[in-house]
Amino acid sequence: MTHHDPNCIFCKIIAGQIPSRKVYEDEELYAFHDISPWAPIHFMIVPKAHIPSLAQAGPEHEALLGRIMSLAPKLALEQGCRPYPEGGFRVVVNTGTDGGQEVHHLHVHVMGGPRPWLRG
Ligand code: 5GP
Ligand code: ZN
Numbered sequence: 001m002t003h004h005d006p007n008c009i010f011c012k013i014i015a016g017q018i019p020s021r022k023v024y025e026d027e028e029l030y031a032f033h034d035i036s037p038w039a040p041i042h043f044m045i046v047p048k049a050h051i052p053s054l055a056q057a058g059p060e061h062e063a064l065l066g067r068i069m070s071l072a073p074k075l076a077l078e079q080g081c082r083p084y085p086e087g088g089f090r091v092v093v094n095t096g097t098d099g100g101q102e103v104h105h106l107h108v109h110v111m112g113g114p115r116p117w118l119r120g
Contacts, residue, residue, distance in 0.1 A: 002028075005050040010105035014048050024075055028064060031075055038120060040113025041079050041089070045071060051106040054095045072110050081112035088112065090120065 004011045012018040014030045023031035023043045034042040045068045051057065057065060069091075076089040089112030094101040111117065 002049045005105070008050055008103075008105050010046055010103055010107065011050050014046065023079060024071065029067065029071065031071070034109065037111075037118070038109075039090070039111035039117040041076070041081055042109065042111045043075065043079060044107040044109050045075070046105060046107045052104045053099075053101055053106055054093050057106070068108050072108065076110055076112055079110075079112075 004015065009018065013020045013032060020032040023033060024045070025031070028048055029045060030048055031043055031045045034044055047061075047064055047068070049064075051061065072089070072091055073084075077083065081087050081089045089110055092109040092111070093099075093107070094109070111120070
């Protein structure tokens, strides 16, 4: 049974209680477009299990984190990022208050598309 936090906005999105623009889904991951994008292409990949941040990731999460990182380039291309090296994308994992994290459910931002971007 996947851990679900009833007060977490991303757990509600994963459960379909809050609508989102889905990019990808499997048994353990969900990806969806950011509601206020910083770049022309901006989506997030999240584990379905409620892990508050990268600070709580341990050895038991290594396979999950590896899957997220190898999924990122595949989904980036599918979403319209141009291929490496002219194109590419940025991966960001804000962690904790000093890391600029606002939603406390681990999420990996994937951003790309032609510049300029709103942030970065
Ligand atoms: P953080 O600052 O925690 O790394 O990023 C959280 C991101 O979640 C922000 O970029 C914000 O725009 C996005 N976000 C917050 N609430 C929602 C929502 O209800 N739906 C979607 N699609 N994105 C959200
Ligand atoms: Zn959650």
